[in-house]
Amino acid sequence: xxxxxxxxxxxxxxxxxxxxxxxxxxxxxxxxxxxxxxxxxxxxxxxxxxxxxxxxxxxxxxxxxxxxxxxxxxxxxxxxxxxxxxxxxxxxxxxxxxxxxxxxxxxxxxxxxxxxxxxxxxxxxxxxxxxxxxxxxxxxxxxxxxxxxxxxxxxxxxxxxxxxxxxxxxxxxxxxxxxxxxxxxxxxxxxxxxxxxxxxxxxxxxxxxxxxxxxxxxxxxxxxxxxxxxxxxxxxxxxxxxxxxxxxxxxxxxxxxxxxxxxxxxxxxxxxxxxxxxxxxxxxxxxxxxxxxxxxxxxxxxxxxxxxxxxxxxxxxxxxxxxxxxxxxxxxxxxxxxxxxxxxxxxxxxxxxxxxxxxxxxxxxxxxxxxxxxxxxxxxxxxxxxxxxxxxxxxxxxxxxxxxxxxxxxxxxxxxxxxxxxxxxxxxxxxxxxxxxxxxxxxxxxxxxxxxxxx
Numbered sequence: 001x002x003x004x005x006x007x008x009x010x011x012x013x014x015x016x017x018x019x020x021x022x023x024x025x026x027x028x029x030x031x032x033x034x035x036x037x038x039x040x041x042x043x044x045x046x047x048x049x050x051x052x053x054x055x056x057x058x059x060x061x062x063x064x065x066x067x068x069x070x071x072x073x074x075x076x077x078x079x080x081x082x083x084x085x086x087x088x089x090x091x092x093x094x095x096x097x098x099x100x101x102x103x104x105x106x107x108x109x110x111x112x113x114x115x116x117x118x119x120x121x122x123x124x125x126x127x128x129x130x131x132x133x134x135x136x137x138x139x140x141x142x143x144x145x146x147x148x149x150x151x152x153x154x155x156x157x158x159x160x161x162x163x164x165x166x167x168x169x170x171x172x173x174x175x176x177x178x179x180x181x182x183x184x185x186x187x188x189x190x191x192x193x194x195x196x197x198x199x200x201x202x203x204x205x206x207x208x209x210x211x212x213x214x215x216x217x218x219x220x221x222x223x224x225x226x227x228x229x230x231x232x233x234x235x236x237x238x239x240x241x242x243x244x245x246x247x248x249x250x251x252x253x254x255x256x257x258x259x260x261x262x263x264x265x266x267x268x269x270x271x272x273x274x275x276x277x278x279x280x281x282x283x284x285x286x287x288x289x290x291x292x293x294x295x296x297x298x299x300x301x302x303x304x305x306x307x308x309x310x311x312x313x314x315x316x317x318x319x320x321x322x323x324x325x326x327x328x329x330x331x332x333x334x335x336x337x338x339x340x341x342x343x344x345x346x347x348x349x350x351x352x353x354x355x356x357x358x359x360x361x362x363x364x365x366x367x368x369x370x371x372x373x374x375x376x377x378x379x380x381x382x383x384x385x386x387x388x389x390x391x392x393x394x395x396x397x398x399x400x401x402x403x404x405x406x407x408x409x410x411x412x413x414x415x416x417x418x419x420x421x422x423x424x425x426x427x428x429x430x431x432x433x434x435x436x437x438x439x440x441x442x443x444x445x446x447x448x449x450x451x452x453x454x455x
Contacts, residue, residue: 006084071252110290
């Protein structure tokens, strides 16, 4: 549905968003900023808030999971989700502004649940409710807290047995046979306290913090990975070729799926991890961009379209090359974020893992900031503005839960909920696609005339 829908948007729009990529960058730079427009945050803060959610564990541990389980070919299918995801994000983010609604407090809100009701009509409200219910769990931060806890445990605490690394709680009980590691419990509690300081401040504080932290961490991460790539630059063509050729073979997939065999499993793994990484068509992106200060829906669509390029085509590809070049992807004894830490240790001895820890910490924390906003918007729609703050209490509990839970359980739960969120998002976006194309043609006609006084 995500890839097929993205291809539909790409063809149906006649590549219009791709042809105006440069204009999207101009909008992002603030050239067309209107401080009096309805909304809460500017274009750059909207993009930063969304990137705070997408640029994170999906780019670092998500790529490692895709490579470790699906093989190099899975990266190709991540690229496919990004290319078609650009068109998807253009449509969903445009709709998030075009069909904004009001919550019970009279405040303007955007997102799939609102454009389903406002764009398709009240009879479609069950679809909006379905999205919001899935979003309550899908937006829980358990993957981020799980992987952040894992890298802290495996790279900082394991060697010296710090913070109760060797102490197990409740082992052999009716809750769990293996027990919970005390260091994971302590890490989870610390994360709960840190995230609580920001999320109770709402989207303005989230956007403010994300706009400062995310660009800096992206640069640090990119420079670190670029160093690994440059030192092994002669290997780049060979590994890029391996990614493409294995995409249609699945030679390195670890499992045989019941349907499609190794090839089907590898394609599924690449698309799942790509969808988790850039979130195109899931609906989360539309919730963040729906808060942008603008009267021009198409502008927000163009800004949103930039995200898969930064997130998947740039950062995920660089992570994949680092994992391939260092050989870390062939180490079956590690998975997820620990595999990336091994690659950084090989590529940049001594310093590498610590640079990764800093980036992972900021990426995870900022992702947790943004996802809390998504969850509160879902509860706002379901139960009213006066109840939305209750989600934050569930949210901080989920941070702790993710810290002590196994990665397999976490990945399967979030993948399942993202799939449930994608169904109503893509259904409504496909049905409303003609409205987006009509608005896009009107926008660029007015741009040509230099008339931006009205929508």
